[in-house]
Amino acid sequence: MNRPDKSPCALIVMGVSGSGKSTIATALAERLSWAFEDGDRFHPASNVAKMRAGHPLTDEDRWPWLEAIADEIGRVCEASGHVVIACSALKRVYRDVLLRGRHDVRFVFLDGSQTLIADRLARRKGHFMPPGLLDSQFRTLEPPQADERPITVSIDAPVETIVNNIVAQAQVRTQSP
Structure with a gap:
């Protein structure tokens, strides 16, 4: 069932805050006629409050959030559905939690310079993630390695x-409406 060559049931669009995860994931889901989920909606209220206050999340803060997203991926894939999820997934250990050993989930890494992303964040209004946390996001970021089979795009x-x-790069087929 979970062969490495199997067409993905989920694509996780990942990158630092301001890289365009929600924008790209929404457009990708529309293009493929797949469901879209914003990983931010899986954050407990305490995480959102912490980030809004300008404090970076710890790994302990992230585990329940990552498990909730992994549960959603499992639910969708086991129901033979397809989903595109926007989720930072900055560290390999986070991506491992999201995968749960699945081979039918792929990561899409949105790669960009800190200067470009800082400019985008400075213009963004109404998001709980303040631009001041961008440095911590880049310090935390572990770009996906070749063995993770990432789809990397500028x-x-x-x-x-x-x-x-x-x-x-994903070699996926669009779903019939």
């Missing part, structure tokens, strides 16, 4: 181009 392109690059 964020320095229009949304449509980024989505086209992801679809070409």
Whole structure:
């Protein structure tokens, strides 16, 4: 069932805050006719309050959040569904929790410079993640390695181009409406 060559049932769009996870994941889900979930909605209220106050999350803060997202991936995939999830997944250990040994889930790494992302964050309004936490996000980031089979795309392109690059690399088929 979980063969490495199996078409993915879930794509997790990952990267630091401000890299465009929600924007790209939403556009990708629409393009593939898959469901979309924003990983932020799985955060307990205490995590959101902590980030809003300008404090970075600890690993202990993240475990329940990651487990909740992994539960959703399992639910969707076991029901033969498909989902695109926006989730930072900054460390390999976090990605391992999300995968739970599955081979039918792929990570899409949105790669961009800290300067570009800081500029985007400075213009973003109404998000709970303050720009001041970007340094901690980059310190925490462990870019996915080749053995994780990531789909890596540059964020320095229009949304449509980024989505086209992801679809070409993921080799997924769109779902019939």
